[in-house]
Amino acid sequence: MSKVPVDKIRNIVVVGHAKSGKTTLVDAILHLTKVNDRLGLVDQGNSASDFNKDEIARQTTIWAKSFHCPFNDHMIFLTDTPGADDFVGDVYSTMRATDSALFAIDAIQGIGIGTRRSWKHAEEAGLTRFITISRLDKEHADFYECLEKIRNVWGQGVIPLSLPIGSQADIKGVYNLLDFDSAPPAEIADQVTEWREALMEAVAESDDAMMEKYFEEGTLTPEEIKTGLEASIKSGRCTPVFATAALQELGISEILNDLILLSPSPAARGGFELVKGGRIEPDPAAPFTGFVYKTVVDDFVGQLTMIRVLSGTIKGDSEFYNFTQGSKERVGALLSPQGKTPEKVESAGPGEIVAIAKLKSTKVNDTIGDAGQERIVAPIVFPNPNISFAVYSTRQGDEEKISTGLSRMADEDPTLRVARHDETRELLISGMGDVHIDVMVTRLKEKSGVEIELRTPLVPYKETITVSSEGHYRHKKQSGGHGQFGEVYCRLEPKPRGEGFEFADEIFGGSIPRNYVPAVEKGVMEALEKGAVAGYPVVDVKVVVYDGSYHAVDSSEMAFKIAGRGAFRDAMEKAKPGLLEPIMTVAVTVPDEFMGDITGDLNSKRGRIQGMEPQEGLQVIRAQVPMAEMFRYATELRSITGGRGSFEMTFSHYEEVPGNVVQKIAAEAKAREEAEA
Numbered sequence: 001m002s003k004v005p006v007d008k009i010r011n012i013v014v015v016g017h018a019k020s021g022k023t024t025l026v027d028a029i030l031h032l033t034k035v036n037d038r039l040g041l042v043d044q045g046n047s048a049s050d051f052n053k054d055e056i057a058r059q060t061t062i063w064a065k066s067f068h069c070p071f072n073d074h075m076i077f078l079t080d081t082p083g084a085d086d087f088v089g090d091v092y093s094t095m096r097a098t099d100s101a102l103f104a105i106d107a108i109q110g111i112g113i114g115t116r117r118s119w120k121h122a123e124e125a126g127l128t129r130f131i132t133i134s135r136l137d138k139e140h141a142d143f144y145e146c147l148e149k150i151r152n153v154w155g156q157g158v159i160p161l162s163l164p165i166g167s168q169a170d171i172k173g174v175y176n177l178l179d180f181d182s183a184p185p186a187e188i189a190d191q192v193t194e195w196r197e198a199l200m201e202a203v204a205e206s207d208d209a210m211m212e213k214y215f216e217e218g219t220l221t222p223e224e225i226k227t228g229l230e231a232s233i234k235s236g237r238c239t240p241v242f243a244t245a246a247l248q249e250l251g252i253s254e255i256l257n258d259l260i261l262l263s264p265s266p267a268a269r270g271g272f273e274l275v276k277g278g279r280i281e282p283d284p285a286a287p288f289t290g291f292v293y294k295t296v297v298d299d300f301v302g303q304l305t306m307i308r309v310l311s312g313t314i315k316g317d318s319e320f321y322n323f324t325q326g327s328k329e330r331v332g333a334l335l336s337p338q339g340k341t342p343e344k345v346e347s348a349g350p351g352e353i354v355a356i357a358k359l360k361s362t363k364v365n366d367t368i369g370d371a372g373q374e375r376i377v378a379p380i381v382f383p384n385p386n387i388s389f390a391v392y393s394t395r396q397g398d399e400e401k402i403s404t405g406l407s408r409m410a411d412e413d414p415t416l417r418v419a420r421h422d423e424t425r426e427l428l429i430s431g432m433g434d435v436h437i438d439v440m441v442t443r444l445k446e447k448s449g450v451e452i453e454l455r456t457p458l459v460p461y462k463e464t465i466t467v468s469s470e471g472h473y474r475h476k477k478q479s480g481g482h483g484q485f486g487e488v489y490c491r492l493e494p495k496p497r498g499e500g501f502e503f504a505d506e507i508f509g510g511s512i513p514r515n516y517v518p519a520v521e522k523g524v525m526e527a528l529e530k531g532a533v534a535g536y537p538v539v540d541v542k543v544v545v546y547d548g549s550y551h552a553v554d555s556s557e558m559a560f561k562i563a564g565r566g567a568f569r570d571a572m573e574k575a576k577p578g579l580l581e582p583i584m585t586v587a588v589t590v591p592d593e594f595m596g597d598i599t600g601d602l603n604s605k606r607g608r609i610q611g612m613e614p615q616e617g618l619q620v621i622r623a624q625v626p627m628a629e630m631f632r633y634a635t636e637l638r639s640i641t642g643g644r645g646s647f648e649m650t651f652s653h654y655e656e657v658p659g660n661v662v663q664k665i666a667a668e669a670k671a672r673e674e675a676e677a
């Protein structure tokens with residue numbers, strides 16, 4: 001690959017809702033640009049992008065793949081991303097490595113919730129946005145109907161640059177509205193006139209002088225349109241729409257020509273902000289700086305670290321500093337991404353994506369570069385996982401392998417979290433959906449031959465008291481020589497929610513000598529670990545030790561610890577103890593028609609609806625719902641909405657469990673304890 005100057009590079013990510021035709025579009029581009037000598041087909045399992053075993057089996061993209069495609073003396077870095085919510089992590093990471101986002105919107109399905117999420121994220125990531133209305137050769141596909149829907153959501157700045165010639169099964173090609181040299185086919189002459197006018201109006205809005213000229217003369221020159229369009233796109237006022245039927249390879253060269261014309265090169269996109277202030281500019285002659293946005297572990301290339309070059313030039317067989325980790329690493333071969341067959345290159349400059357094999361300490365979100373001043377750009381903030389399972393090994397001896405295997409996977413996939421829960425002691429795996437978890441766990445099973453069972457996690461309930469009470473315990477034992485003696489009186493007082501535990505010493509007149517008080521506290525702390533209702537930790541309680549007695553010879557720390565524990569237990573039983581459960585704050589985003597189903601379902605989950613608000617044509621329902629009811633929500637929401645809803649969830653607070661539910665939880669806890677004994 002000969003070196004392409006930075007102004008001739010385009011770095012584009014293809015995104016959009018599940019099944020909107022992204023991979024087929026990428027396959028068509030790879031064929032047109034001769035990266036692939038034939039058209040890869042998702043449905044036949046020979047797509048150049050969906051090449052991993054799991055992807056072929058599920059006919060869907062699971063991991064982002066990047067390619068470099070030469071086109072008209074330019075180099076287009078093109079990345080295909082997964083559409084399923086379960087794998088949205090790769091959309092977040094790739095958006096950090098690219099300059100423009102091409103949104104595939106299925107002509108029949110319309111925008112889709114996955115597209116809306118990525119749309120917002122692309123804006124935040126500073127990407128220039130383009131749209132293609134895809135799968136136009138399908139029955140019922142209507143370019144203009146879909147265009148109208150999109151304009152209703154994102155406004156009149158959404159403007160077509162290519163129009164289909166014919167429709168559905170009879171689609172013959174597309175006409176590029178920026179191609180002023182060739183006359184449009186007669187059958188779409190009216191639409192061409194109408195949309196060229198809309199285009200001129202939209203472009204004129206970008207500039208006062210242009211607006212004046214357009215009003216006076218009623219037209220703009222092709223050059224004016226192109227320049228004005230570039231400015232309006234860059235500012236986000238205009239978003240171009242292309243017509244494609246990628247499976248028929250129609251509309252592909254038109255997209256590429258216009259993208260080269262209108263999408264920013266890394267130079268035009270400009271620099272990246274540094275955390276400590278200042279910017280880093282895409283200058284090939286500056287010291288090398290790169291950002292690690294992803295690690296790849298796939299069936300073909302093994303482990304690769306993916307880097308976007310921010311400035312300067314990285315060379316193969318060299319060394320770099322990891323500014324984030326404060327370490328130094330060696331680069332062996334430098335690879336330019338090309339699906340399952342990355343190509344060795346000598347160097348890579350600003351705006352390029354490059355891959356390095358077998359790095360030791362460098363991880364996602366690290367900034368790396370030539371020695372010298374430390375340069376760090378902000379890390380990518382990944383979405384929080386929304387589904388968790390408890391991982392159990394079904395074969396003795398697998399535990400260690402499972403937890404290290406999963407932890408390694410979590411290092412590579414920032415949307416996968418693996419941790420042992422402090423209280424329930426379960427190993428929890430959390431991810432973006434049940435398919436995400438299933439894919440990762442299946443991989444581990446195949447790789448390490450372990451046996452794994454996934455269960456619904458235990459809820460980390462807690463216990464507390466509801467009224468003040470008093471308790472007493474006298475520990476006395478006379479066994480052979482030395483006896484044991486300690487006596488403790490204590491009072492419990494409820495504390496406000498979230499304030500935890502407090503210990504107070506109100507002992508008068510030395511009824512318990514000072515040096516035994518820490519032992520009493522220790523005993524109380526032990527008792528706190530297992531409450532009276534169902535054996536969960538006790539919180540939000542003040543324990544006041546106010547009296548007791550001791551024996552000059554038989555008292556000991558051990559005796560007072562036992563007495564402290566006993567006095568607390570005695571008091572707790574009298575303090576009307578109750579169970580607390582974690583409550584989650586939930587925001588569910590769905591189209592209007594699902595509002596009733598969603599609120600009904602949340603009510604049946606003991607949820608409290610807190611409000612609803614429209615947001616870009618969708619409804620956001622906010623609620624507080626017990627964690628115990630939310631473990632399967634990602635899956636349930638998908639089945640209620642047919643994949644048209646999304647949700648976010650964060651822990652809010654602990655709250656008392658209603659009486660009827662307490663019985664059930666206590667019985668379950670008891671059954672579990674008996675089973676383990």
Ligand SMILES: Nc1nc2c(ncn2[C@@H]2O[C@H](COP(=O)(O)OP(=O)(O)OP(=O)(O)O)[C@@H](O)[C@H]2O)c(=O)[nH]1
Pocket residue numbers: 017018019020021022023024025042043059060061062081082083084104134135136137138244245246247248
């Ligand atoms: N008729 C027709 N079918 C298409 C076209 N593009 C894609 N498809 C089909 O639509 C389905 C989904 O296409 P993909 O390219 O896998 O869509 P995707 O957006 O990559 O899907 P995910 O990776 O699962 O999000 C496949 O069955 C494709 O064959 C098209 O232009 N015409």
Ligand SMILES: [Mg+2]
Pocket residue numbers: 022023024050060061080081082083
């Ligand atoms: Mg795909």
